[in-house]
Amino acid sequence: MPGIASRIRGFTCERELARILWREGFAVIRAPASGSRARRIFYPDIVAVKNKRILVFEVKLLKKYRPVCVESYKINRLVEFARRACGEAYVAVKIIREARWFFIPVEILKVTEKGFYCATREQLSRALGLEELLKTPISELLSK
Amino acid sequence: MPGIASRIRGFTCERELARILWREGFAVIRAPASGSRARRIFYPDIVAVKNKRILVFEVKLLKKYRPVCVESYKINRLVEFARRACGEAYVAVKIIREARWFFIPVEILKVTEKGFYCATREQLSRALGLEELLKTPISELLSK
Numbered sequence: 314m315p316g317i318a319s320r321i322r323g324f325t326c327e328r329e330l331a332r333i334l335w336r337e338g339f340a341v342i343r344a345p346a347s348g349s350r351a352r353r354i355f356y357p358d359i360v361a362v363k364n365k366r367i368l369v370f371e372v373k374l375l376k377k378y379r380p381v382c383v384e385s386y387k388i389n390r391l392v393e394f395a396r397r398a399c400g401e402a403y404v405a406v407k408i409i410r411e412a413r414w415f416f417i418p419v420e421i422l423k424v425t426e427k428g429f430y431c432a433t434r435e436q437l438s439r440a441l442g443l444e445e446l447l448k449t450p451i452s453e454l455l456s457k
Numbered sequence: 458m459p460g461i462a463s464r465i466r467g468f469t470c471e472r473e474l475a476r477i478l479w480r481e482g483f484a485v486i487r488a489p490a491s492g493s494r495a496r497r498i499f500y501p502d503i504v505a506v507k508n509k510r511i512l513v514f515e516v517k518l519l520k521k522y523r524p525v526c527v528e529s530y531k532i533n534r535l536v537e538f539a540r541r542a543c544g545e546a547y548v549a550v551k552i553i554r555e556a557r558w559f560f561i562p563v564e565i566l567k568v569t570e571k572g573f574y575c576a577t578r579e580q581l582s583r584a585l586g587l588e589e590l591l592k593t594p595i596s597e598l599l600s601k
Contacts, residue, residue: 335499338541339541340504340537340538340540340541340542340544341499342486342488342499342501342504342538343489343500344486344487344489345487345489355485355486356486357486360484360486360504362504362506362511362541362542362543362544363541363543364543365509365542365543367506367511393484394484394486395484396484397482397483397484397506398484398506398507398509399506399507399508399509400484400506
């Protein structure tokens with residue numbers, strides 16, 4: 314379990330992304346705090362919708378570039394939510410030292426033996442920035 | 458401000474609707490608890506998405522049929538969220554004695570002098586049931 318300080322940083326970070334997307338004209342909703350039982354089963358961290366384009370995110374805060382790994386239950390709930398909504402599923406990574414956001418489509422994650430879904434450091438550094446995310450539908454990204 | 462007991466009933470009621478919609482194949486997200494500052498500004502109680510159909514709800518619990526009134530700031534955030542998402546906005550009313558849900562499209566609410574958005578007792582009793590909501594796109598409802 315992460316400590317209190319890192320959970321507060323995590324929430325601040327989710328709120329930052331929610332505000333950015335709201336300013337870009339999205340309808341945005343954040344999941345209930347992780348104390349809520351319901352949340353653990355069903356909800357991604359953030360859902361954003363604009364003109365029927367639906368984006369769902371698990372949010373991850375890193376100090377610097379490094380491989381990103383996410384627990385499988387979080388990716389499973391993200392993918393299931395996106396499937397039901399016909400949405401696009403991303404791991405949204407804020408890198409503190411770069412003060413930038415990167416968006417990794419779940420489709421490129423690789424599952425490890427221990428059941429984590431991971432992207433390499435290189436995949437992270439080549440992931441979508443915010444502007445690209447806002448401009449590019451997922452179908453185009455995956456066909457690259 | 459409502460008391461603790463009525464807030465707990467309110468949450469239970471939101472969770473019930475969330476679970477119903479989840480079982481119907483929707484991706485469903487509930488807003489953070491009302492302690493959260495962010496929520497008060499932006500979020501409806503529940504957002505549900507299925508195949509790009511987006512439903513947003515303010516949830517209201519009543520003991521029996523009576524006129525329904527909702528504070529204007531709640532309707533404003535509901536309408537703004539639905540506008541951004543291209544979704545349909547409803548006041549979802551659970552009537553305890555009937556053990557039934559009714560869904561009032563915000564478009565039929567009338568604003569009062571004190572700034573509440575209200576539906577009459579009769580409008581409530583003629584509002585959509587759950588099955589109708591799930592079957593009927595809003596455009597058809599409003600053209601009736």
